[in-house]
Amino acid sequence: MDWGAIVQNSFRGFIGEPFIYFSLAAMGLNMHYGYTGLLNFGQAVFMAAGAYGLSMAVVTLGLNFWWGLLLGIVVFPLLLALIMGIPTLRLRADYLAIVTIAASEMFRIIARSPSLDRWTGSSDGLTAFANTFYDFNPFDKQKRYFFGLFIGNQMWVVLVGWIVLSLVALIVWMTMRSPWGRVLRAIREDEDAARSLGKNAYSFKMQSLMIGGIFGALGGMFRAIGTQSAQPQNFITDVTFFAWVALILGGAAKVGGPIAGAAILYGILNFTDVFLRQLVENDYIPESVMDGTQVGQVRFMLIGLGLILLAVYRPQGIFGTKEEMALDDR
Amino acid sequence: MTADSSNAQHLFDGVPFEPGTSKNDPILVADNVRRAFGGLVAVDVEHLEVQRGAITALIGPNGAGKTTFFNLLTNFDEPDTGSRVFEGNDLSGVSAYKVANLGMVRTFQLTKSLSKMTVIDNMRLGGTGQAGESFFRALFPFMWRRQEAEITERADALLERFKLSHMRDEFAGTLSGGQRKLLEMARALMVKPNMVMLDEPMAGVNPALKQSLLEHVKGLRDEGMTVLFVEHDMDMVQEISDWVVVMAEGRIIAEGPPASIASNQAVVDAYLGSHHDSALDLEAD
Numbered sequence: 001m002d003w004g005a006i007v008q009n010s011f012r013g014f015i016g017e018p019f020i021y022f023s024l025a026a027m028g029l030n031m032h033y034g035y036t037g038l039l040n041f042g043q044a045v046f047m048a049a050g051a052y053g054l055s056m057a058v059v060t061l062g063l064n065f066w067w068g069l070l071l072g073i074v075v076f077p078l079l080l081a082l083i084m085g086i087p088t089l090r091l092r093a094d095y096l097a098i099v100t101i102a103a104s105e106m107f108r109i110i111a112r113s114p115s116l117d118r119w120t121g122s123s124d125g126l127t128a129f130a131n132t133f134y135d136f137n138p139f140d141k142q143k144r145y146f147f148g149l150f151i152g153n154q155m156w157v158v159l160v161g162w163i164v165l166s167l168v169a170l171i172v173w174m175t176m177r178s179p180w181g182r183v184l185r186a187i188r189e190d191e192d193a194a195r196s197l198g199k200n201a202y203s204f205k206m207q208s209l210m211i212g213g214i215f216g217a218l219g220g221m222f223r224a225i226g227t228q229s230a231q232p233q234n235f236i237t238d239v240t241f242f243a244w245v246a247l248i249l250g251g252a253a254k255v256g257g258p259i260a261g262a263a264i265l266y267g268i269l270n271f272t273d274v275f276l277r278q279l280v281e282n283d284y285i286p287e288s289v290m291d292g293t294q295v296g297q298v299r300f301m302l303i304g305l306g307l308i309l310l311a312v313y314r315p316q317g318i319f320g321t322k323e324e325m326a327l328d329d330r
Numbered sequence: 331m332t333a334d335s336s337n338a339q340h341l342f343d344g345v346p347f348e349p350g351t352s353k354n355d356p357i358l359v360a361d362n363v364r365r366a367f368g369g370l371v372a373v374d375v376e377h378l379e380v381q382r383g384a385i386t387a388l389i390g391p392n393g394a395g396k397t398t399f400f401n402l403l404t405n406f407d408e409p410d411t412g413s414r415v416f417e418g419n420d421l422s423g424v425s426a427y428k429v430a431n432l433g434m435v436r437t438f439q440l441t442k443s444l445s446k447m448t449v450i451d452n453m454r455l456g457g458t459g460q461a462g463e464s465f466f467r468a469l470f471p472f473m474w475r476r477q478e479a480e481i482t483e484r485a486d487a488l489l490e491r492f493k494l495s496h497m498r499d500e501f502a503g504t505l506s507g508g509q510r511k512l513l514e515m516a517r518a519l520m521v522k523p524n525m526v527m528l529d530e531p532m533a534g535v536n537p538a539l540k541q542s543l544l545e546h547v548k549g550l551r552d553e554g555m556t557v558l559f560v561e562h563d564m565d566m567v568q569e570i571s572d573w574v575v576v577m578a579e580g581r582i583i584a585e586g587p588p589a590s591i592a593s594n595q596a597v598v599d600a601y602l603g604s605h606h607d608s609a610l611d612l613e614a615d
């Protein structure tokens with residue numbers, strides 16, 4: 001057994017690229033669901049907006065990287081929020097849920113359609129649009145950094161990711177302690193009560209959808225920059241549900257909940273992956289029970305089991321408070 | 331104000347005791363307001379004026395349509411026909427939150443305390459025109475901190491008045507039923523409304539506190555606030571209201587000062603069925 005590899009890989013999952021982009025996506029969901037009570041089951045489409053906003057600006061439209069950031073972080077997600085929010089936010093919560101699922105699948109299917117090859121690169125997607133980002137890389141491309149976990153380019157991506165993540169967490173923390181956050185929480189608890197006190201619930205829900213969408217777009221854009229590619233299959237519905245798992249695991253309506261959730265989720269995924277593989281390779285697990293190719297599936301089964309146990313024994317999530325949870329029953 | 335601050339009946343000088351009668355200075359006027367749920371006509375009010383600066387009670391048997399009428403007046407529900415005018419503003423098609431911002435604030439019969447927010451945060455929410463309710467200003471606490479302190483001070487004073495200070499930092503979801511009623515009324519007052527509409531505000535509140543709050547409501551009236559409230563407790567109606575409006579089966583069947591209501595034949599019929607000729611002891615309701 002190579003314990004060094006096991007520890008190293010688990011730790012990489014804990015703080016590495018997937019952790020960063022799923023934390024960002026889950027922080028967006030936290031804004032939507034945790035603080036405002038909006039059901040967004042299509043966070044993948046906001047992530048795709050970030051990835052395609054940048055890549056289409058650079059590759060398709062020939063704009064520079066900075067315009068790409070503007071398109072991916074601001075223009076695309078805000079347009080999306082308006083398109084999905086205007087018809088649904090006056091209605092019951094379920095309508096937004098339906099529209100977000102539909103929108104995220106529609107976007108993916110349209111993006112990979114061969115007739116749009118010129119615009120979206122269809123199923124191959126778009127590549128090599130983040131060179132400007134790597135031009136600023138202060139790290140040596142040949143060297144390894146941070147306990148040898150990341151090579152130079154990865155280190156640069158991860159470092160910027162951590163900074164963005166901290167800024168987003170700071171924004172959530174500040175706004176949730178403000179009167180603005182108070183109105184969101186009031187809407188989550190009872191929209192009519194908020195309205196009876198003169199709060200324009202529709203407008204606040206739209207703002208929440210936009211800002212949580214921007215967080216998601218940052219996550220998607222980050223993923224695209226890290227791999228220098230934006231492809232439709234990076235934004236399948238599973239991606240949305242991974243972000244939800246991170247949120248539920250860590251605890252909704254807590255600033256650090258989604259971050260902790262994503263770290264634990266990817267820490268465990270990486271740990272089980274390497275650990276099980278080692279067990280198989282060293283014949284601790286016989287071929288008749290499981291072989292190396294099945295490890296990928298089995299680790300998701302373990303995560304599923306873990307979530308069931310969490311739902312039974314700690315439904316408020318790891319960082320949620322039991323007292324708040326209990327208020328639902330009164 | 332007159333020397334006798336315990337009522338404002340002088341505001342009704344010369345107003346006849348008839349359903350739908352005109353008031354000397356109406357703040358709210360409803361005309362032909364009708365709302366049906368399927369075949370059931372829940373509200374069918376031909377004309378009602380609410381006198382400014384007075385406490386008006388809206389009474390009637392269960393299912394008379396009082397709550398539905400409240401919803402229609404505050405735009406939480408849309409009438410099938412009819413118009414409502416508040417302080418000269420036609421309310422047709424106006425969003426409920428805008429009605430609140432015009433100065434007409436309501437409470438709910440089934441309380442809507444915001445369970446996972448603290449009592450003090452429930453109260454602060456009621457503050458109007460808060461700079462910190464803009465996303466961008468929210469990021470710069472110095473832009474709203476002073477206003478927040480003012481709002482908190484006002485909220486604490488009201489909590490004291492409503493005997494909720496000891497629950498200040500608890501989640502509202504931990505309050506008892508009566509305490510929730512109190513919180514909701516106090517929260518509505520945070521908006522500094524010109525007119526409050528209270529749907530059974532004192533249901534489940536203990537008598538001693540009820541007494542002190544009634545005094546508080548009278549005080550608010552004397553400062554110029556208009557109050558319209560739904561109540562089943564006739565003692566309270568007699569004690570606090572300057573004018574009583576009686577609804578039955580969606581219609582307004584009687585209006586007048588509290589003393590004139592209990593002996594009104596139409597009211598007796600509505601509560602007990604017709605062929606009853608004794609004066610009404612509504613306390614049993």
Ligand SMILES: Nc1ncnc2c1ncn2[C@@H]1O[C@H](COP(=O)(O)OP(=O)(O)OP(=O)(O)O)[C@@H](O)[C@H]1O
Nearest residue numbers: 367370372390391392393394395396397398399439
């Ligand atoms: N949303 C609704 N759908 C169908 N019927 C309704 C609805 N709301 C109210 N009603 C009906 O309208 C009538 C009036 O109800 P409302 O709640 O206004 O009575 P109320 O005078 O407030 O009674 P109470 O004193 O018991 O609170 C009742 O017959 C009720 O069943």
Ligand SMILES: [Mg+2]
Nearest residue numbers: 396397398439
């Ligand atoms: Mg009612």
